[in-house]
Amino acid sequence: MSKITDKTTMSRRTALELAGGGVIAALLTGTLAGAARADAALLSDAIKKAVGDSAMTEGRITLDLPEIAENGNTVPVSVAVDSPMTEADHVKAVHLFAEKNPAADVASVYFTPASGVAKASFRMRLAGTQNVVAVAEMSDGSLFTAKKLVKVTIGGCGG
Amino acid sequence: MASKPRVRVPKTAKKGEIITIKSLISHKMETGRRKDSKTGELIPRQIINKFVCNFNGKQVFASDWHPAVSANPFMAFNFKAEESGEFEFVWTDDDGSTYSKKASLTVN
Numbered sequence: 001m002s003k004i005t006d007k008t009t010m011s012r013r014t015a016l017e018l019a020g021g022g023v024i025a026a027l028l029t030g031t032l033a034g035a036a037r038a039d040a041a042l043l044s045d046a047i048k049k050a051v052g053d054s055a056m057t058e059g060r061i062t063l064d065l066p067e068i069a070e071n072g073n074t075v076p077v078s079v080a081v082d083s084p085m086t087e088a089d090h091v092k093a094v095h096l097f098a099e100k101n102p103a104a105d106v107a108s109v110y111f112t113p114a115s116g117v118a119k120a121s122f123r124m125r126l127a128g129t130q131n132v133v134a135v136a137e138m139s140d141g142s143l144f145t146a147k148k149l150v151k152v153t154i155g156g157c158g159g
Numbered sequence: 160m161a162s163k164p165r166v167r168v169p170k171t172a173k174k175g176e177i178i179t180i181k182s183l184i185s186h187k188m189e190t191g192r193r194k195d196s197k198t199g200e201l202i203p204r205q206i207i208n209k210f211v212c213n214f215n216g217k218q219v220f221a222s223d224w225h226p227a228v229s230a231n232p233f234m235a236f237n238f239k240a241e242e243s244g245e246f247e248f249v250w251t252d253d254d255g256s257t258y259s260k261k262a263s264l265t266v267n
Contacts, residue, residue: 074229085239098227102192105225109236114219116177116239122222123229125190 039099043133046104050095051135054143061094061146063134069126072152078121081136081144085111091118093137100130126152162186166248168262172240180212180220181235184250184258190226209251210234214264215244240266 064078081091090113096106109120118136126132133147167181184207191204204226212220220236243266250258 101227102190103225103227106227107225108223110221110223111236112219114214114217114239114241115237117237119237120222121233121235123233125227125229 043097043099043104046097047095047133047135050105050108051137051143054141056135056143056145058145060144061134061136063132063146063148064121065132065148065150067149068151068153070153072126072128072154074123075126075150075152076121077124077132078119079109079134080117080119083118083138085113085116085118087113088139090115090139091136092139094118094120095135095137096124097133097135098124098126098130099133101125101127106132126150128152164248164250164258164260166246166260166262168246168264170263171265171267174241174266176240177237178240178264179235179237180246181233182210182212182248182260183231183233185231186250186252188224188226188228188230188232192226205253207232207250207252209249211249211251212236212238213247213249214238215242216247240264242266 060082062080064080066075069075077096079094079096081094083089083091085091091111093108093110095108097104098106106124107122111118129151131147131149134145136144138144162185164184165182169178172178186207188207189202189205191201193202194200195202206224206226206228208224210222210224210232211218219238222234224232244264246262246264248260252258
């Protein structure tokens with residue numbers, strides 16, 4: 001935009017064109033960045049609500065989702081966490097989030113040592129192409145996370 | 160609103176064996192974001208928000224569901240068979256009603 005302020009060296013038309021273009025570009029990037037920020041904020045709020053503010057480590061979670069989902073209304077998802085599942089060391093919960101759904105929360109599953117393995121499969125709705133995020137809560141309080149991008153051809157969640 | 164709660168549990172298992180349990184219930188899982196095509200009004204949210212699996216009266220698996228869980232929710236999970244007993248599966252609807260199903264397991 002700095003060019004526009006220097007009006008003396010350019011014709012009126014050029015100045016207007018530059019100004020117009022600049023405004024449109026600013027509007028476009030503004031809305032896009034705004035939407036992305038809103039999604040990220042929704043996601044981090046949802047995660048904070050579920051597990052608090054503690055630091056998370058990547059890994060230990062196997063998030064099994066299709067790379068391309070034809071129908072966002074029913075996307076098969078399977079989440080497994082590497083753990084011995086003993087009384088002393090087990091997975092307490094896994095929370096799943098979808099960053100671009102109208103609400104980021106998808107589901108939480110709660111395991112016990114009686115589960116044997118920390119694994120659950122179900123079907124979820126995805127409003128569009130986006131990252132699915134899993135956060136696992138261990139019995140010692142540590143948190144692990146994983147994410148996977150799913151391309152959705154037809155979105156779910158109504159609307 | 161929901162109907163036909165179904166579970167698939169093996170009848171027998173060896174001690175220490177990890178079995179897979181599959182559950183399914185018919186429910187439209189209304190998200191609360193869809194509009195009625197005739198009136199244009201929002202259809203109120205009605206979903207199953209909780210699913211619990213108890214074994215011999217003790218909770219062994221549970222799940223909280225949000226509107227992002229698909230209609231006719233399916234859930235598969237595991238259980239380590241240590242003793243014979245009875246499973247009870249309970250689904251809780253937004254309107255407070257519950258649906259349940261039982262299944263027995265013999266460990267030998």
